[in-house]
Amino acid sequence: MNNTPKTLFDKVWDAHVVRSIPDGPDVFFIDRHFIHEVTSPVAFLGLKNRGVKVMFPEKTFATADHNTPTINQHLPVEDPLSANQLKALEENAAAHGISHWGLGNPKNGIVHVVGPENGITLPGMTVVCGDSHTSTHGAFGAIAFGIGTSEVEMVLSSQCIMQAKAKKMRINVNGKLGKGVTPKDVALFIISQISASGATGYFVEYAGEVFENMSMEGRMTVCNLSIESGARGGMIAPDETTFAYLKGKEKAPKGDAWDTALEYWKTLKTDEGAQFDKELNYSADEIEPQITYGTNPGLGTGISQNIPFASTVKDGEASYKKSLAYMGFAEGEKLIGKKIDYVFLGSCTNGRIEDFRAFASIVKGRKKADNITAWLVPGSHVVEQQIKDEGILDIITAAGFQLRQPGCSACLAMNDDKVPAGKYAVSTSNRNFEGRQGPGSRTLLASPFVAAAAAVTGVVTDPRDLL
Amino acid sequence: MAYDKFNIVKSTAVPLSIENVDTDQIIPARFLKATERKGFGDNLFRDWRYNNDGSPKTDFVLNNSKYSGKILVGGKNFGSGSSREHAAWAIYDYGFRCVVSSFFADIFKNNSLNIGVLPVTVSPEFLAKIYQAIDADPKTELEVNLPDQTITLLATGEKETFAIDGYKKHNMLNGFDDVDYLQAMKNEIQSFATHMVL
Numbered sequence: 001m002n003n004t005p006k007t008l009f010d011k012v013w014d015a016h017v018v019r020s021i022p023d024g025p026d027v028f029f030i031d032r033h034f035i036h037e038v039t040s041p042v043a044f045l046g047l048k049n050r051g052v053k054v055m056f057p058e059k060t061f062a063t064a065d066h067n068t069p070t071i072n073q074h075l076p077v078e079d080p081l082s083a084n085q086l087k088a089l090e091e092n093a094a095a096h097g098i099s100h101w102g103l104g105n106p107k108n109g110i111v112h113v114v115g116p117e118n119g120i121t122l123p124g125m126t127v128v129c130g131d132s133h134t135s136t137h138g139a140f141g142a143i144a145f146g147i148g149t150s151e152v153e154m155v156l157s158s159q160c161i162m163q164a165k166a167k168k169m170r171i172n173v174n175g176k177l178g179k180g181v182t183p184k185d186v187a188l189f190i191i192s193q194i195s196a197s198g199a200t201g202y203f204v205e206y207a208g209e210v211f212e213n214m215s216m217e218g219r220m221t222v223c224n225l226s227i228e229s230g231a232r233g234g235m236i237a238p239d240e241t242t243f244a245y246l247k248g249k250e251k252a253p254k255g256d257a258w259d260t261a262l263e264y265w266k267t268l269k270t271d272e273g274a275q276f277d278k279e280l281n282y283s284a285d286e287i288e289p290q291i292t293y294g295t296n297p298g299l300g301t302g303i304s305q306n307i308p309f310a311s312t313v314k315d316g317e318a319s320y321k322k323s324l325a326y327m328g329f330a331e332g333e334k335l336i337g338k339k340i341d342y343v344f345l346g347s348c349t350n351g352r353i354e355d356f357r358a359f360a361s362i363v364k365g366r367k368k369a370d371n372i373t374a375w376l377v378p379g380s381h382v383v384e385q386q387i388k389d390e391g392i393l394d395i396i397t398a399a400g401f402q403l404r405q406p407g408c409s410a411c412l413a414m415n416d417d418k419v420p421a422g423k424y425a426v427s428t429s430n431r432n433f434e435g436r437q438g439p440g441s442r443t444l445l446a447s448p449f450v451a452a453a454a455a456v457t458g459v460v461t462d463p464r465d466l467l
Numbered sequence: 468m469a470y471d472k473f474n475i476v477k478s479t480a481v482p483l484s485i486e487n488v489d490t491d492q493i494i495p496a497r498f499l500k501a502t503e504r505k506g507f508g509d510n511l512f513r514d515w516r517y518n519n520d521g522s523p524k525t526d527f528v529l530n531n532s533k534y535s536g537k538i539l540v541g542g543k544n545f546g547s548g549s550s551r552e553h554a555a556w557a558i559y560d561y562g563f564r565c566v567v568s569s570f571f572a573d574i575f576k577n578n579s580l581n582i583g584v585l586p587v588t589v590s591p592e593f594l595a596k597i598y599q600a601i602d603a604d605p606k607t608e609l610e611v612n613l614p615d616q617t618i619t620l621l622a623t624g625e626k627e628t629f630a631i632d633g634y635k636k637h638n639m640l641n642g643f644d645d646v647d648y649l650q651a652m653k654n655e656i657q658s659f660a661t662h663m664v665l
């Protein structure tokens with residue numbers, strides 16, 4: 001019996017190593033594999049060319065999300081290339097006996113929203129998908145990360161991938177979050193402190209009171225954004241909040257199987273004295289509502305702050321200036337009051353019911369600003385139904401907003417939801433890269449509160465003034 | 468998918484001295500709609516390379532006839548963001564076999580190794596030397612030697628060693644891929660799977 005204290009990450013990792021290759025990676029077993037239409041077709045083509053079958057079809061789950069329209073989903077998809085990818089996903093899933101929640105299926109939605117809400121993701125699991133925001137599932141105490149298409153082919157054909165174990169980082173945030181400060185702000189704050197590459201090479205465990213007191217939706221938002229600091233993934237130890245969320249979910253264990261699983265899940269926490277390669281500590285009262293002003297998620301700040309001067313930033317000055325030039329911003333400018341054209345509420349980062357509740361709490365009794373085009377896109381049909389059931393649809397409709405249908409939408413603008421060149425969008429999504437929301441688009445990442453405040457005022461507004 | 472073996476690449480290099488080059492820049496999402504792996508090189512750095520009307524942006528390095536070669540030299544945190552392997556495909560398809568940087572994003576690095584593009588991590592100082600050398604003479608050549616794990620500025624002989632694990636090195640030298648390795652150990656995986664708790 002080895003009594004060396006282990007981290008949560010060690011425990012889950014070590015339980016999944018099939019073989020350690022000397023001077024090489026581990027052969028790493030995968031419990032849950034999500035696929036979508038964009039990063040899977042070439043992997044299936046690879047299987048076909050090799051004459052190989054899917055080894056464990058019951059461990060892979062397909063959903064269509066990246067390419068799908070967010071209006072008129074009952075009609076044929078207009079873009080022939082998108083339609084072709086959706087058809088390929090459907091055919092590949094059928095040919096290999098894989099569960100497929102395509103367009104129109106009541107379970108359809110963004111892969112990182114539907115996986116957890118159906119109980120597919122469970123504590124202690126390893127979860128991968130050809131999508132970097134797979135880190136979302138780490139909220140359940142799973143090791144979850146994004147992979148490339150070659151690795152999708154590996155998982156389909158052998159349920160394993162080759163992975164070198166990452167270094168370990170723990171980020172502790174203690175204290176109580178202030179008014180109007182959300183999980184999104186906590187994540188953007190951390191990224192702004194350590195930069196968009198500050199956690200590259202690491203797997204992060206989030207710990208401390210702030211995460212302990214967070215809902216599962218909030219934890220998913222935080223873990224989702226792990227990749228934006230470069231981390232391979234992020235995870236949070238499962239606790240009563242996790243178990244309460246999972247209990248009764250369709251694919252979660254039931255009866256005796258639940259009791260057995262629960263016993264195991266309760267062991268999934270970092271032991272006293274376990275070693276991390278790096279540990280960071282922050283206090284909740286350092287964090288105000290955040291907003292980004294540059295072209296990577298590390299270029300963000302508190303909403304009441306000014307855009308930093310190039311001389312004070314960690315990254316190269318030339319790259320920083322290029323970033324501000326793209327955004328049409330100047331060093332030292334105030335962010336409050338900047339005119340906004342588009343507001344996007346949705347994505348695997350902030351497309352869950354809590355995010356719509358937050359948005360509604362600000363727009364309730366107010367009106368959408370005339371200069372704003374708003375896209376409100378639920379993460380799944382389940383979320384869409386909750387929005388209706390809770391009366392949120394009535395609130396947002398009265399305020400002049402429309403609800404669209406689920407999908408990745410304007411987060412990466414593969415469908416028609418594109419922000420035009422030069423226009424400014426406050427987005428609850430995860431990336432403010434050049435052209436991310438459409439060629440030439442300019443993205444300011446923020447929480448649903450900040451998005452709602454911009455949506456009703458037409459400018460960047462501190463949501464605390466409206467709460 | 469099988470790829471060409473990598474041994475020693477001696478070539479001029481294309482300097483892209485920008486930090487945090489994310490995979491959305493390497494290949495924008497709207498060009499990810501194919502169901503086959505071909506033609507991605509045409510859209511490599513699409514929005515930095517072309518205007519909206521499809522005309523080339525003359526100030527972008529890939530449109531500058533002074534620079535060419537099989538080696539792309541990028542700034543710190545190259546390949547960040549989306550896990551899209553299409554980014555590595557586009558780089559390979561365009562004709563690059565090697566990307567040099569002082570720092571790579573993890574997923575991009577894995578994806579590149581899996582398809583036969585060698586990511587070479589050098590010190591920030593050596594990266595600066597490479598940029599200076601190319602700036603002084605765009606025809607200057609670099610040698611990337613995988614067996615020796617060295618990268619050399621041929622004009623001056625200055626070199627640095629780079630890291631790669633033995634397993635991946637063996638794969639790249641021989642054009643092997645991980646799927647074949649995993650296929651050969653399916654019984655072991657099957658047996659492991661039956662003992663999984665979840």
